[in-house]
Amino acid sequence: MLNAHGTSGSMSSGGSGSGSGSTTAGGAARGPAAKGKAPEMHDLAGSGSGLAAARARTAGVPRIGSASGPARKLVIKSFKVKPKLPETFEDDTWDKLRRAVEAIHARRPVPDGLEELYKACENLCHHNKQGNLYRRLEAVLQEHVVAELATLKQNVGGDANALRVLDECWRSYCQQMILIRSIFLYLDRTYVLQTPSLRSLWTLSMDLFRDHVVQDSEIQRRLVEGIVHEIDRERRGEQVSRTLLHSLVRMMVDLGVYLRVFEAPFLETTRAFYRYVGQMHMSAVSAAGDGHAGAHRVSEYLVHVVQRLEQESVRCGSGEGYLDPVTRKRLIQVVEDELIRSCASVLLDAGFDTLVAEQRVDDLARLFSLLERVGMLDELKRRLGEYIKARRARKTGAVMVRDPSRDKTMVADLLAFKAQLDRLLRHAFGGLESFDHAIKEAIGSFINQRQNKPSEMIAKYVDDLLRHVKGMTDAEVDAQLDQCLVLFRLIQGKDVFEAFYSKDLAKRLLLGKSASVDAEKSMLLKLKAECGGGFTTKLEGMFKDMDLSREFQRTLEDTANYRERIGPIDLTVFVLTANHWPTYPVVELNLPPELLRCQDVFRELYLLKHKGRRLVWQNSLGSCLLRAHFGGNAKELQVSLFQAVVLLSFNDRAVQTYSELQTQTGLEPKELVRTMQSLACSKTRVLSKGNPKVKEIGVDETFQVNEAFSAPQFRVKINSIQVKETVEEQEETNEKVFQDRVFQVDAAIVRIMKTEKRCTHAALVTKLFQMLRFPVATEDLKKRIESLMEREYMDRDPADRSMYVYVA
Secondary structure, eight states: OBOTTOOBOOBOOOOTTSOOEEBOOTTTSOOOOOSSOOOOHHHHTSOHHHHHHHHHHHHTSOOTTOTTSOOOOEEOOOOSSOOOOOTTHHHHHHHHHHHHHHHHHTTOOOSSOHHHHHHHHHHHHHTTOHHHHHHHHHHHHHHHHHHHHHHHHHHOOSHHHHHHHHHHHHHHHHHHHHHHHHHTHHHHHTHHHHOTTSOOHHHHHHHHHIIIIITSHHHHHHHHHHHHHHHHHHHTTOOOOHHHHHHHHHHHHHHTOIIIIIIHHHHHHHHHHHHHHHHHHHHHHHHHOSSHHHHHHHHHHHHHHHHHHHHHHHHTSSSSOOSOGGGHHHHHHHHHHHHTGGGHHHHIIIIIHHHHHTTOHHHHHHHHHHHHHTTOHHHHHHHHHHHHHOOSSSSOHHHHHHOGGGSTTHHHHHHHHHHHHHHHHHHTSTTOHHHHHHHHHHHHHHHTSSTTHHHHHHHHHHHHHHHSOTTOOHHHHHHHHHHHHHHHHHOSOHHHHHHHHHHHHHHHHHTTOOSOHHHHHHHHHHHHHHHOGGGGHHHHHHHHHHHHHHHHHHHHHTSTTHHHHHTTOOOOOOOOOTTTSOOOOOOOOOOOHHHHHHHHHHHHHHHHHSTTOOOOOOGGGOEEEEEEEETTEEEEEEEEHHHHHHHHHTTTOSEEEHHHHHHHHOOOHHHHHHHHHHHHTSSSOSEEESOTTOOOOOTTOEEEEOTTOOOSSSEEEOOOGGGSOOHHHHHHHHHHHHHHHHHHHHHHHHHHHHHHSEEEHHHHHHHHHHHOSSOOOHHHHHHHHHHHHHTTSEEEOSSOTTEEEEOO
16 A cells, blocks of 8 residues: 555564564554564565455454454554655745745735645744744845835825824734734744744734834834824814824834834923913913903913813823823823923912902812922912911901901901801812911911900900800801801910900800800800810809809898898899909999998898908999889880989989089099980980080080980880990000019019029020910010019029029
8 A cells, every 4th residue: 555655564464373463554653573574565466366365364363352362462663764855845835935925915815725834834843944934934024024114115295194104004014914923823832932042923023113114214203203293283173093193102112112212202392382382371371460360361271281181191091092101190290390380480470369369269279289280289378378468458367457447347357268268278278287277377477466456356256246146056156156266276365365355254244245154154165175274264253153143142032021121122233253353443323322221231141141251342333224204104224323323313303414413423524424425315315415416415514304205115225335345444454464464474484594593595585485375575575584683583694694593
């Protein structure tokens, strides 16, 4: 029989005692030769009788492994003559493969089947022809790339056309290499993979395209300039092919030239583009000024910057993006440098103050976000502080405090201003603690520049609030008190606040002006939590005195004969501890006999229970409820004690002069004038005088009961002028605070010197600033030090005049 290569084989079968047999078929299997000589094939094929004889001899032979005889072995014989490849086998096979590669490059149908071509490559590899095959394929690929470069140079025209031609060439090249690699896949996965010095077929193809096409100076220039030009067109609002740009950028990334060839010039042109855009917009912003028009320009620019940043971010993102993500960080940094960092000062100068004044939260939030990106929040905080402290004629906190004409509305305006800043802090400045500190520091800087007035006005504002809390929920009251405490924390003259607050609290408690005891005690607890128990000791004592007075009043009501002794008058007396309450001047007043009898009865009963105490009546704090008749029209008059004494005097005489009233009441002229003005010159005129239109009270002025007085209410309240705090009383309170501060400064100096024994002037002043809770000038400290030296508490060191020595 014949195999595919024409070689001969033999098969023999021996008897039971002839040894082993062998089988050889077409050289595919080889084995040791048989011990006995096997008949040649041509002997078996020589005649029909011989073949028949052979078959006859084998017909009766038992099968191998049968029970009739021992097992027999099959032995495979080797070729006597080793097969040889045809001399033209490698060349013929390569020609077939080369024709297929050239057909693929020429975009023609491949003449042979892909399976046949793959087998041809495999046969060459099996016969150790891999090295020549790899070198020949590399040469063909290089030749093709060089030809493609020449074709490209002939076909490229304008920039956009060059990009399309290059992209088509690249896509076609990649598709061709995918097909070629599939044909030579066996070579790529065996020989190339096992040889470290060789590149894979795909890497080889990429390197060839890069080295010969992309690295060509003309092609590279057209590629980079074309992509940059297309991106510039898109930035100006024109439509471009993002698919084309994505493909070309992906080509540079795959070839490993993206960063080296494209990114640097791209970022350079991007910087130039946005530098021009920023300068153009800044010119428009500067021309608009720093008013409303400038703020409008700034607002438009901020929106424009946000849009630009988003556009550039999309270019480097997934989806519609086409630039490599590695460029995103550097690209965004370029945009931030040119549109934010270099323009920040102009933006803040032109529009920041107006944006804050107009509460344009969205624009300020954009400005905050953009400046945060470039690390310029410190500059934004500085500008915010400058706005708050500005002295310009507008609605800023500094103007509210420094303008004396706005004292009455100072605290309300400051609270509204602080609320606006807090709103910006939450919604525009991200609620950052550093911005909160900047706002408080700025408010504190200007609110303490006007000595004691802000502290006084905050106390007055709290007083007015606690007088009118009816109709408000507890939460609303707490919220308003907390707002007042925000300003209270910022003032340095807390002792001034305490002085005015205690004075107003005394009036609210004694005259029944407080609208809610719960609100009063809530404020007291807040002050105690804020400043400690020492700050509220006197205030707590005032509440305690009121409670003890009410308790003693109930005791009096249960005392035998108490009602008979005081008569038909309902008497209520508050006993005040002098150390807890403000100091009130003693005003002389001639009380009617009925009131004197009530005082005597109360004094007698009180001293029986509390021996050794001294009672001093404060006439200026008294109030009365009188029943009066005006031409048969009965009314109840709620008046002060001074007003009551004056009105009761008209029960004896219908007409009286000013001099007669002064003699009968015993009031000093200033108090009497105020009292008569409130009774005869106010809206509620229960007395009439000669010329009611003139508020001045003459010495010879005559007064009589106004029988024509009428009012819609049965109980009429006549405002007492002396209840309102006068300028003199304010000055007196401030002077008292100043004297207290003098004592505190002296005590602090002695305390420090007693501890240190020796201390320089500079060190002593520094320690005093740290210890004192109120503002004090260095000159005032120097005066107090000199005063203590005069009183021999301390002295100078004779050897060092700048050193103070404590004198024990």
